[in-house]
Amino acid sequence: MNSKGTKVNGWSLLQLIYALREAGFAISLSDLKNVLACLKRFPDLDLKTVLRVNFIHRSAENELFEAIWSMLRRESLDDSDPKEDGVIPVQSQISLGGQGLGRGFGGISVFPNPTGSESELVSPQNVQAFLQAMPKEIEELATEDQVQWVLGQMNLHQVLNSKELSYQRGEITEEELDHFITIKAQWQKKIRNELLWNHIQKENQWGILKTEHWLYRPLESFSQEEKNTVQQALKLLGKRLAQRPGFRKKASVRGEINMQRAIQELIRGQGCIFRLEYQKRVPRRPELVVLCDISNSVLPYSEFLLFLVSHLKLRFRKVRIFLFIDSLWDVTNEEEFSQGGSQKIQAWSRRNSSGYSDYGKVFAEFQTDWLAVISSQATLLILGDGRNNYRPAQAEYLQEINAKVNRVYWLNPLDEKDWFTSDNVLKEYKPYCSEIFRCRTVKDLQLVSRKVF
Structure with missing residues (x-):
């Protein structure tokens, strides 16, 4: 592939597109059409610049693009310049x-x-x-x-x-x-x-x-500049999800037939239906309750989840946010925390906690002090790695919570192979969770958001 002028080696271009897609870049046919249009209209433009402008959609992808470009140039001996690639100006x-x-x-x-x-x-x-x-x-x-x-x-x-x-x-x-x-x-x-x-x-x-x-890297590995890129992506995702309407079905005198009721009537009538019931879809605005572990190992992931939730509030009738390590902390009305104020969170945790997670104690506190005011249609979102420092799980409290709310989803930043280690109590909580998701990367958060919200 020639990096200057409009001479394009088609095979090399296909290799580049394949490598970028395998590495997680979202390259569409429209992007490729734009490349060809640019080269045709501006034949003097540098090919590498044209490709970067059309294939890279976020600044965080620049470094990986450069690495792949350099690797492919190493294979292309005809076009490569040994003095161009890999020279670092160090005396x-x-x-x-x-x-x-x-x-x-x-x-x-x-x-x-x-x-x-x-x-x-x-x-x-x-x-x-x-x-x-x-x-x-x-x-x-x-x-x-x-x-x-x-x-x-x-x-x-x-x-x-x-x-x-x-x-x-x-x-x-x-x-x-x-x-x-x-x-x-x-x-x-x-x-x-x-x-x-x-x-x-x-x-x-x-x-x-x-x-x-960046979509597949652990959230804890981002620099401050890269965090801004992630937050912009989550902000856009949150706004899209907040605008997506949610519906529930309600009994009505007209509308679509309630098939579940119709089958029950068919059984009772021994093959005959004497009465049909109807239902219609109405907007659903349920309650969301978020419990975020803010111990050192989980805090980077909690920051991004809180930021995402802060841009989803329009989708819910009410959003309650709790932070915890070994005790609960209601931050529902504190905007700084709900958008991921890590420094203030760390300052609070040093003053008000032992620094070691205790899920059993937290669930007991939530069941005693807050469960009575939570809606039965609420969705409970728990973010934590399940490491309980060998303290009792007290799973009966999560069982009571699960019986009261509509859904319990657990988000775990660990890889699935680490969910059930000796110091992890997730195996005791699993029966009382509707589903457990990994939320280690931005891609994980995107997939979880579309399933849960």
Whole structure:
């Protein structure tokens, strides 16, 4: 694929579209038509820019698009420019044999050297040399752990610590410290991309990259800038769901036949129906009750759920919001909390809780103090990982709650394989839940929202 001019290799373009779709990008036929129209009308535009404008719908997708573009260019030897891809402007030099951290072949040393070769510093071959020396036990770890191991072999952790100490002693400026932090971040990005590229070649599938797409990443992994992107997506989803009408069926003197009643009448009349009942659809505005665990392991997920719920209020007659760790806290009328005020939530939790979840105590408190004022048509939404720190589950209280409300949905940020570990009481609560959903990613929240709301 040529990145300049209008010359387009059709096979390479199909490869790019396939890789992007496998990685979670929503690319439609309309997007492709727009690309072709742009290239026809503006033949001097850079192809990569045209593709990025039409295929990327949110800023959070930029980095993954760049990674996939770079990987595909590596396969296209005819069009690739070895000097264009992967060059990071760092005035440093690699010297083998430095004191690395962890196991490996000695690590490297990174020191400022204005005469160092920048193009050799970050070439894929240099990174691959470290990856090939990675021990088997490190290869079995998560991608981020592998990245940290390679950085340790490169001695970057130790050098950064020494730079921070030098800055505190006034030996270097803040700009020099920031420059080195940028170097480390660039190395992290390069190493992660090389690891992903190795996995893609090994498994022969691009779907591995889906875990890097913002829709499929754990909500706790987002930076502040990325959180803004997620909130905008959830805000749009909330508004769409709030405008979608909900209906219930009500007895009426005319309208559609109530088939359930008709079958019952057929049985009672031994094959004859003497009376028909009718029903009609009327708008439904039920009550929503939200219980959010705000312990450290669940707080990032609670923030996004609270933000989504705050934009769904028009769909419900009443919305009640409770936060909890080992006791309940009603924040229904506190707008700052309902939209995810994490700093204030953390400040409250440090003052008013032990910091360890106690679901049994919370359900007992809810049943005693609040269940009487909750509508029988209410939907109860519980967000929590079910880890109860080996305290009694007291599932009888959730049983009473389930008998009173219309539906009980449990949202769990853990992967399903971790729902029933030894310290998890979800197995005792499961019989009293209408359904349990995973809510680890933005995509999970979107799917759950459409099913529940």
